[in-house]
């Protein structure tokens with residue numbers, strides 16, 4: 001069944017006929033083949049598909065991290081220009097997009113607090129402001145007591161919570177999560193999933209890739225990639 005967005009839901013990212021090719025052994029391989037998809041405020045989209053089907057590629061394009069080989073990517077109704085690099089495309093879009101990955105991608109030599117504060121460093125905020133904002137997010141996520149520790153001192157579930165805090169600190173309208181529970185045991189996976197659902201209920205749009213159909217079932221809409229195409233489940 002198609003789920004129609006209410007008229008008032010503002011479109012954040014829209015992909016129109018997006019294709020992505022990579023060089024393969026026997027010429028170019030089309031990983032995405034004419035994919036169209038909109039991400040609106042309040043959406044919670046789960047994307048499934050076999051390994052190598054193009055899920056991460058699609059997330060990178062939705063997250064404005066890379067231009068597609070062809071097709072149009074729009075942010076809030078305006079076509080995105082990738083000419084000056086992906087980071088510029090994100091910044092030009094006005095609001096940052098938060099990312100969470102399977103392997104957490106925390107920096108081991110930095111404290112939890114400094115990991116969370118990194119996106120604010122790039123915004124040029126003063127150290128005291130960065131620390132205060134980061135601590136506030138850690139408090140919201142219930143891990144403020146870990147602020148001074150290193151990522152390696154934490155459990156997988158706690159590490160992912162820190163990575164989510166880092167994605168949240170710049171107050172993104174959209175969070176992109178690439179198999180966020182892929183490295184976690186079932187209990188921690190469930191905790192992280194519950195946190196992501198709560199953030200979505202608080203208004204943050206969420207696009208999540210997962211292998212776990214039970215987790216995908218908790219999204220508001222589900223899509224599957226197969227043979228370069230995206231189909232609504």
Ligand SMILES: Nc1ncnc2c1ncn2[C@@H]1O[C@H](COP(=O)(O)OP(=O)(O)O)[C@@H](O)[C@H]1O
Nearest residue numbers: 022023031049050051052053054055056057058
């Ligand atoms: N930068 C790249 N260069 C060449 N091939 C790539 C690149 N990124 C991904 N691919 C290939 O594209 C296909 C889809 O990759 P990916 O989007 O990572 O899939 P998934 O996340 O579903 O496992 C794979 O065959 C992968 O090897």
Ligand SMILES: [Mg+2]
Nearest residue numbers: 055056057178
């Ligand atoms: Mg992937």
